[in-house]
Amino acid sequence: MTAENLVEIDAVNFGYGRRPVLEGISMRVPRGKVVAIMGGSGCGKTTLLRLIGGQLRPGKGAIRVDGKVVHELDREGLYALRRRMSMLFQFGALFTDMTVFDNVAFPLREHAGISEEMVRDLVLMKLEAVGLRGAHNLMPSELSGGMARRVALARAVVMDPMLVMYDEPFAGLDPISMSVVGSLIRRLNDALGATSIIVTHDVVESMQIVDYLYFVAEGRVVGEGTPQQIRETQLPVVHQFVHGETDGPVPFHYPAPSYDEDVGLAAARAEAAHA
Amino acid sequence: MLDRARRTLVRLGHNFIDNVWRVGAMTRFFFMLMVASGTSLRRFRLVMREVYFTGVLSLIIIVVSGLFVGMVLGLQGFETLQTYGAQDSVGVLVALSLLRELGPVVAALLFASRAGSAITAEIGLMKATEQLTAMDMMAVSPMARVIAPRFWAGVISMPLLAAIFSAMGIFGGYLVAVVMIGVDNGTFWSQMQAAVDFRYDVMNGVVKSIVFGIAVTVIATFEGFDAPPTAEGVSGATTRTVVSSSLAILSLDLVLTALMLRGDY
Numbered sequence: 106m107t108a109e110n111l112v113e114i115d116a117v118n119f120g121y122g123r124r125p126v127l128e129g130i131s132m133r134v135p136r137g138k139v140v141a142i143m144g145g146s147g148c149g150k151t152t153l154l155r156l157i158g159g160q161l162r163p164g165k166g167a168i169r170v171d172g173k174v175v176h177e178l179d180r181e182g183l184y185a186l187r188r189r190m191s192m193l194f195q196f197g198a199l200f201t202d203m204t205v206f207d208n209v210a211f212p213l214r215e216h217a218g219i220s221e222e223m224v225r226d227l228v229l230m231k232l233e234a235v236g237l238r239g240a241h242n243l244m245p246s247e248l249s250g251g252m253a254r255r256v257a258l259a260r261a262v263v264m265d266p267m268l269v270m271y272d273e274p275f276a277g278l279d280p281i282s283m284s285v286v287g288s289l290i291r292r293l294n295d296a297l298g299a300t301s302i303i304v305t306h307d308v309v310e311s312m313q314i315v316d317y318l319y320f321v322a323e324g325r326v327v328g329e330g331t332p333q334q335i336r337e338t339q340l341p342v343v344h345q346f347v348h349g350e351t352d353g354p355v356p357f358h359y360p361a362p363s364y365d366e367d368v369g370l371a372a373a374r375a376e377a378a379h380a
Numbered sequence: 381m382l383d384r385a386r387r388t389l390v391r392l393g394h395n396f397i398d399n400v401w402r403v404g405a406m407t408r409f410f411f412m413l414m415v416a417s418g419t420s421l422r423r424f425r426l427v428m429r430e431v432y433f434t435g436v437l438s439l440i441i442i443v444v445s446g447l448f449v450g451m452v453l454g455l456q457g458f459e460t461l462q463t464y465g466a467q468d469s470v471g472v473l474v475a476l477s478l479l480r481e482l483g484p485v486v487a488a489l490l491f492a493s494r495a496g497s498a499i500t501a502e503i504g505l506m507k508a509t510e511q512l513t514a515m516d517m518m519a520v521s522p523m524a525r526v527i528a529p530r531f532w533a534g535v536i537s538m539p540l541l542a543a544i545f546s547a548m549g550i551f552g553g554y555l556v557a558v559v560m561i562g563v564d565n566g567t568f569w570s571q572m573q574a575a576v577d578f579r580y581d582v583m584n585g586v587v588k589s590i591v592f593g594i595a596v597t598v599i600a601t602f603e604g605f606d607a608p609p610t611a612e613g614v615s616g617a618t619t620r621t622v623v624s625s626s627l628a629i630l631s632l633d634l635v636l637t638a639l640m641l642r643g644d645y
Contacts, residue, residue: 158517160513160516160517183519184519184521185519187517187518187519188518188519190517191517191518192514192517194510194513194514195510196509196510198509198510198511198513198514199511200506200511200514200515201505201506201509201511211518211520212518212520215518215519215520215525216518216519216520
């Protein structure tokens with residue numbers, strides 16, 4: 106473990122039941138940087154975040170966050186670590202029975218042990234940063250998708266965490282909300298001196314805000330580099346992903362027996378040949 | 381034919397193992413709940429908030445049902461007792477039926493359908509929308525913050541609701557027997573007072589309703605927590621809460637009644 110890396114993933118294997126998801130994956134996330142993990146749907150990106158957060162245990166290998174091996178921590182150790190990290194879920198995961206204000210105040214009230222006036226100031230400060238101070242009285246059901254994501258972002262950074270993990274922060278957003286969320290991630294990361302990991306499949310948006318990218322396919326890192334290096338890469342799988350080609354190393358078809366066989370053409374041909 | 385029999389047997393075996401597994405998982409869940417209860421008992425405000433949602437909001441159905449059940453008991457009791465010339469004892473019949481059986485049992489059945497299903501659906505949807513995972517990631521235990529307050533709220537609300545149900549039922553019986561039919565007011569109340577024993581009738585009813593409260597809320601919270609995070613999963617869990625709670629209430633009632641009767645036959 107080197108001091109400049111906040112997160113180190115070393116040869117991690119993980120599977121759901123017998124289905125392997127990650128096979129010997131290794132990554133480094135330097136302190137203060139915004140790193141993107143990209144890959145197609147179902148390639149194990151979200152699983153990786155859950156492993157970093159200690160919600161899942163790796164089958165093999167180890168994940169270190171701030172020098173601690175996550176899966177070796179007991180419950181108290183894990184909760185102590187989680188107080189210094191936060192996660193933005195794909196659809197915000199706001200508590201639907203609380204107002205926007207109470208959602209953002211939740212981690213402070215649970216952990217910080219500070220006065221209600223201070224909670225109010227801190228919450229309004231974070232809501233101001235995401236441009237939603239005026240919406241603090243609304244319920245999550247009254248927010249648009251983009252607004253909900255911004256409230257969740259305010260909640261994720263309210264404790265000034267050392268590590269923020271974003272699970273598909275751009276999914277389902279219109280272009281304006283997308284660039285608002287993108288620039289907020291970058292700005293908040295730099296202002297808080299935090300480190301960010303973004304799991305996404307949104308190439309264009311993330312290329313503009315991240316410092317480094319990892320491409321994951323079939324449970325392995327298949328390419329990595331700065332946005333500039335990624336744009337220039339000749340690696341077929343990265344090229345396919347960046348340029349959105351429908352077929353290539355990542356196949357269009359789900360594995361299946363040959364089409365001729367499935368629709369009975371092979372038998373018909375054999376019969377015709379025999380006749 | 382043989383193949384079909386084999387498949388049926390396999391299915392039955394799977395269902396059996398699955399149910400045994402669920403009982404084990406629920407027991408483990410109950411112990412985890414007990415361990416996590418410290419926070420909610422220290423921060424009692426969390427429990428009181430849930431008492432409002434599960435208890436206070438169930439009041440209307442409990443009050444109205446109690447009143448009607450008591451009125452029907454009054455009518456039926458008067459009709460039957462009249463045959464033996466014992467119509468003055470209708471107050472005793474109404475009070476004992478309600479305090480010993482109908483109060484705890486019907487109130488628990490109504491509580492399971494009104495509050496139990498709501499608890500399951502709420503926790504199931506919180507799970508489906510990743511709210512529980514988000515809480516866990518914020519180093520806040522969902523067991524302590526979400527499940528335990530709902531459990532204790534149910535345990536507190538249930539005996540109170542059963543008591544209110546019985547009180548409303550006795551009032552309903554009074555309306556029918558005294559106000560409508562004309563049974564003597566003094567006889568109605570004095571016979572009831574003489575025949576109802578506080579420890580044997582009232583307290584046993586309270587014990588029953590506490591046991592039902594524990595059973596219903598453990599089932600409701602477990603089903604919500606265990607629900608597959610899909611629309612179908614949550615709807616299935618809600619149905620299971622009502623069915624399992626009702627069966628648990630009725631079977632526990634038989635066991636408790638058998639234990640509580642003095643048995644001088």
